[in-house]
Amino acid sequence: xxxxxxxxxxxxxxxxxxxxxxxxxxxxxxxxxxxxxxxxxxxxxxxxxxxxxxxxxxxxxxxxxxxxxxxxxxxxxxxxxxxxxxxxxxx
Numbered sequence: 557x558x559x560x561x562x563x564x565x566x567x568x569x570x571x572x573x574x575x576x577x578x579x580x581x582x583x584x585x586x587x588x589x590x591x592x593x594x595x596x597x598x599x600x601x602x603x604x605x606x607x608x609x610x611x612x613x614x615x616x617x618x619x620x621x622x623x624x625x626x627x628x629x630x631x632x633x634x635x636x637x638x639x640x641x642x643x644x645x646x647x
């Protein structure tokens with residue numbers, strides 16, 4: 557009877573240890589919990605990224621517009637038109 561009790565006690569002890577280890581492994585595999593602070597921080601980072609992207613697009617559009625204006629103004633200044641003389645004898 558004593559052998560049976562010791563054997564059953566050892567069996568249940570090892571079973572309990574194995575079950576605890578499996579539970580710990582399952583908890584380790586789960587993703588970490590997300591807190592409200594992390595959600596707020598991520599929202600702020602996303603908003604900043606969106607604002608930066610919009611700002612960059614606006615700057616690029618302004619730069620492109622300036623380049624286009626420069627091309628238009630330099631294009632008209634580079635062409636030299638020869639005026640006819642105002643004197644009737646030299647035309």
